[in-house]
Amino acid sequence: MPGIDSASTFPLGGRPVKRLGYGAMQLAGPGVFGPPKDPDAARAVLREAVARGVDHIDTSDFYGPHVTNQLIREALAPYPDGLAIVTKIGARRGSDASWLPAYSKEELTQAVHDNLRNLGLDVLEVVNLRIMLSVHGPAEGSIEAPLTALAELQRKGLVRHIGLSNVTPTQVAEGRRIADIVCVQNHYNLAHREDDALIDSLAKDRIAYVPFFPLGGFSPLQSSTLSAVAARLNATPMQTALAWLLHRSPNILLIPGTSSVAHLKENLAAAELTLPEDALKELDSVAGARPV
Ligand SMILES: NC(=O)c1ccc[n+]([C@@H]2O[C@H](COP(=O)([O-])OP(=O)(O)OC[C@H]3O[C@@H](n4cnc5c(N)ncnc54)[C@H](OP(=O)(O)O)[C@@H]3O)[C@@H](O)[C@H]2O)c1
Numbered sequence: 001m002p003g004i005d006s007a008s009t010f011p012l013g014g015r016p017v018k019r020l021g022y023g024a025m026q027l028a029g030p031g032v033f034g035p036p037k038d039p040d041a042a043r044a045v046l047r048e049a050v051a052r053g054v055d056h057i058d059t060s061d062f063y064g065p066h067v068t069n070q071l072i073r074e075a076l077a078p079y080p081d082g083l084a085i086v087t088k089i090g091a092r093r094g095s096d097a098s099w100l101p102a103y104s105k106e107e108l109t110q111a112v113h114d115n116l117r118n119l120g121l122d123v124l125e126v127v128n129l130r131i132m133l134s135v136h137g138p139a140e141g142s143i144e145a146p147l148t149a150l151a152e153l154q155r156k157g158l159v160r161h162i163g164l165s166n167v168t169p170t171q172v173a174e175g176r177r178i179a180d181i182v183c184v185q186n187h188y189n190l191a192h193r194e195d196d197a198l199i200d201s202l203a204k205d206r207i208a209y210v211p212f213f214p215l216g217g218f219s220p221l222q223s224s225t226l227s228a229v230a231a232r233l234n235a236t237p238m239q240t241a242l243a244w245l246l247h248r249s250p251n252i253l254l255i256p257g258t259s260s261v262a263h264l265k266e267n268l269a270a271a272e273l274t275l276p277e278d279a280l281k282e283l284d285s286v287a288g289a290r291p292v
Pocket of ligand 1 (some may be wrong): 022023024025026058059088130165166185186211212213214215216217218219220238239255256257258259260262263264266267
């Protein structure tokens with residue numbers, strides 16, 4: 001079975017990764033806060049992902065906090081060669097599970113060290129700076145101070161590559177003047193397509209775009225068009241939504257999240273799903289026509 005190799009690769013930092021990866025956020029407890037009900041089941045999802053060829057796992061030390069990274073370490077260390085663990089810094093959790101900005105130089109340094117310790121690594125492969133000018137979506141404002149601090153941690157050898165998350169195109173341009181940006185991680189999926197132009201411009205420069213909430217996030221995508229197309233292709237709506245993203249642009253790397261081995265297998269099988277032209281046209285209409 002060709003599995004996720006059917007979906008080819010795209011460079012993430014120094015090396016190519018498979019275009020279907022895994023996002024670990026769903027492994028923490030409810031509201032991404034505290035431990036999961038069944039830590040063995042969470043570790044089983046991680047082991048299954050790697051057994052099926054996943055070489056790109058997305059995480060953060062603020063998931064839990066610390067919980068998701070500790071599960072990754074328990075399940076997978078010593079890590080297989082070629083596994084890219086991508087983390088993000090720039091936020092912290094309040095005692096009420098809220099998501100708060102944390103990008104002073106001291107907080108970013110602490111976050112890098114927390115990630116290194118909890119993941120059991122000497123260097124972090126890719127660190128995304130998660131901008132928190134607004135928690136719910138990108139908002140304009142300079143990112144120079146936190147990105148300069150992260151670039152300094154990179155120069156010290158603690159971070160190999162830098163990415164940006166929850167950013168506007170203006171912030172991406174500002175970021176690229178300060179550091180080599182290898183990926184952008186923003187909210188994007190079949191129904192949420194504000195970043196169409198940004199994706200195309202990053203593709204031209206061979207920079208990876210990693211959509212978060214590829215399946216719709218905490219409330220998975222629901223669309224009668226998506227369900228009808230999926231049924232015709234003998235696939236599930238989630239597989240069809242992922243296959244659409246793979247088709248959307250070659251620089252898109254997927255990190256669908258799940259706490260279930262069954263959903264993981266289903267999602268990875270999307271790599272083998274080909275979407276015919278008429279299906280693509282219908283799916284494009286879910287959020288309006290795609291700009292050409
Ligand atoms: N940079 C950022 O600000 C940011 C924000 C959010 C997320 N992220 C990253 O992006 C990754 C992906 O986002 P996400 O996990 O929040 O959202 P997602 O991948 O869009 O969707 C996850 C949700 O879909 C469900 N699901 C997964 N596969 C399914 C299937 N085959 N059938 C039915 N339901 C399914 C999951 O529930 P089950 O557990 O029951 O499968 C979960 O509720 C995260 O893991 C995280 O690493 C980054």
